[in-house]
Structures are given as C-alpha cells and as structure tokens.
Amino acid sequence: KAKELGRNNFQYFSAEMNSSVTDRLELLNRLRQAITNEDFVLHYQPKVSLASHQIIGAEALVRWNSAHSGMVSPASFIPLAEETGLIIPLGEWVLRTACRQNRAWQDAGYPPIPISVNLSPRQLARGDIVEMVERILTETGLEAQYLELEITESVMTTDVEKSFALLTRLRSLGVKISLDDFGTGYSSLSYLKRFPVDTLKIDQSFVRDIATDQDSAAIVKAIISLGRNLNLTVLAEGIETEDQFQFLLANGCDEGQGYLMSKPVPNKNFVDLLTQ
Ligand code: C2E
Ligand code: MG
Ligand code: MG
Ligand code: MG
Numbered sequence: 001k002a003k004e005l006g007r008n009n010f011q012y013f014s015a016e017m018n019s020s021v022t023d024r025l026e027l028l029n030r031l032r033q034a035i036t037n038e039d040f041v042l043h044y045q046p047k048v049s050l051a052s053h054q055i056i057g058a059e060a061l062v063r064w065n066s067a068h069s070g071m072v073s074p075a076s077f078i079p080l081a082e083e084t085g086l087i088i089p090l091g092e093w094v095l096r097t098a099c100r101q102n103r104a105w106q107d108a109g110y111p112p113i114p115i116s117v118n119l120s121p122r123q124l125a126r127g128d129i130v131e132m133v134e135r136i137l138t139e140t141g142l143e144a145q146y147l148e149l150e151i152t153e154s155v156m157t158t159d160v161e162k163s164f165a166l167l168t169r170l171r172s173l174g175v176k177i178s179l180d181d182f183g184t185g186y187s188s189l190s191y192l193k194r195f196p197v198d199t200l201k202i203d204q205s206f207v208r209d210i211a212t213d214q215d216s217a218a219i220v221k222a223i224i225s226l227g228r229n230l231n232l233t234v235l236a237e238g239i240e241t242e243d244q245f246q247f248l249l250a251n252g253c254d255e256g257q258g259y260l261m262s263k264p265v266p267n268k269n270f271v272d273l274l275t276q
Helices: 001-037 078-084 087-107 123-124 128-138 161-174 189-194 204-208 214-229 244-252 267-275
Strands: 038-047 055-066 070-072 115-118 147-152 178-182 201-204 233-236
Touching: 001 055, 001 078, 001 087, 001 178, 038 087, 038 147, 038 267, 055 087, 055 267, 070 087, 078 087, 087 115, 087 123, 087 128, 087 147, 087 214, 087 267, 115 233, 123 147, 128 147, 161 178, 201 214, 204 244
Parallel strands: 055 115, 115 147, 147 178, 178 201, 201 233
Antiparallel strands: 038 055, 055 070
C-alpha cells in the first residue's frame, strides 16, 4: 500500500514538475519576445523630503505591458531575467528610458531631480557597467548628477574588491549610489564605511511595523543614526500611514517613499505630481 502511495506521489510530483518547467520555458519565451518588442513601461514613484514634503527624486520601476497577461509586476519576471541574463538588455532599456524621461522633464521646465534606477547584481558582474552608464548619459544628454543607481547589499558581499572598484568609478562619473532594501542583507558595517554610497534606503519590512513592533522601531532608529553618523542620506521605503511618517520624521529620517505620498505612476500622472 505504501509503495502504491509512493508511486502515485511520484507520478503526481513529476507531472507538477513537468508543468512548471513548461511554464517557465513559456514565460522565458514570452519575456525574450517582450524584450525584442520593448513591451515594457516605466512607472515613477516620488521620493519626498519628510521635512518639506517636496519631491526630491523619483524611482523608475519597470512593468511588463503584456498582451498575454496585462500589466505584469517586476517581482514575477526580474528573477527569471536575472537567472537567464535577459536582465542585461532589459536593464539597458530601463536605464536609457529613465534617463531620457528625466531629460525630457528638465527640457519641459520642471525643477531638476535625480532619477533612481535599480541595478541587479548581474548587471554589475558584467564589468562594462561604467561604460554603459557613460554611453547612455551621453546619448540622452542627462547630466550624471541627475542619475542615481540603486544596488542591494549583496553587491558589497560578493566580489568585494571588484564591486568597490566599479562603484568608485561610477561615483567618479558623478552618479549617486543608494543601498536598496537596507537591513535585509548581510553587509558588514565596516564595508559600509568604506563603500562609496550616498543613501541608505531602509527596507519596507521594517517601516511597515514601526508603529506596532518595538524591534522594528529599534532597527529603524539604529539605521537612521548609523546613516547620519556616516554622513549618508537616509530614506525610508514603503511609508503607508501618517503614524509611520511622523515616527520617521521625529527620529531624523531625511526622505521617504511610499503609498502615503504616491504609488508608482505612469509618466503622465507623475508630471501632475511635479506640477502640484
Ligand atoms: P524596490 O527597488 O525595493 O522597489 C520598491 C517596491 O516597493 C516597488 O515594487 C514599489 O512599487 C513598492 N512600494 C513602494 N511604496 C510602497 C508602499 O508604500 N507599500 C508597499 N507595500 N509597497 C510599496 P515593484 O515596483 O513591484 O518592484 C519590486 C522590485 O522589483 C523592486 O524593489 C526592485 O527590486 C525590482 N525592480 C523593479 N524595477 C526594476 C528594474 O528596472 N530593474 C531591476 N533590476 N529591478 C527592478
Ligand atoms: Mg529600488
Ligand atoms: Mg527597496
Ligand atoms: Mg524591495
């Protein structure tokens, strides 16, 4: 009986596996096609000064505008793009589109703000990232000071010397660097002191619970004081409530981003925010 069950389980498991491999291949094919067709759009989420409520920046976040399944969230295709290397052409498209858009806002007379673009570890690992950034800045006519690159802590822990050299070169172009999802990785504080970084972005998982959980509140306060002591700008991600906003302001956090101020929005809506 056990044998029978086991065999059934095996068949069931193997059918599941086949279907998930097929799904993955199908997704991969559609993603590859989408990159060729440039079926993506960027949404922009404002970054604000907590003290003044002014928009001091924008983060570009990619969405896949898929004929097959509508607007697809990056969480469901960035990991696959990373694994397969498709993040290289996709990431270049994102960077070019974001820089071009920021240049267009400036040309339209809006006060200049930096645009932040997420870089995945794989893009840094390629080694030609500095040349790509330089080329795209030239191509789009955007000044380097209006571009910020968001990297995650993992960059500081894998191939430390190489990452250090790349970030130093990027920064000497005049580009800003921020550490995304800060607090969730395993970066050593001594690297943080050494690494060329401008901003710490406190991960939204800590921000979510600051009003209700003492540990999250303590972690957020510690990150803010760490950032201040190292002369870094500190930004909190995922601010959804007035209570969270007030807590962060009262504890010396400089900047914030979150649904309380605005969700990421298409260009036409972002321009309305800049006008207000
Ligand atoms: P991230 O860079 O940490 O971006 C923040 C994510 O939190 C975004 O999700 C944003 O929409 C969401 N968010 C912002 N405010 C709030 C809030 O108040 N509450 C909640 N619950 N969520 C909020 P999104 O756009 O789905 O992006 C998810 C992740 O996908 C990003 O996390 C980033 O790691 C990655 N990603 C997005 N665009 C790109 C890209 O162009 N290139 C790369 N390499 N990764 C990207
Ligand atoms: Mg980010
Ligand atoms: Mg983040
Ligand atoms: Mg995140």
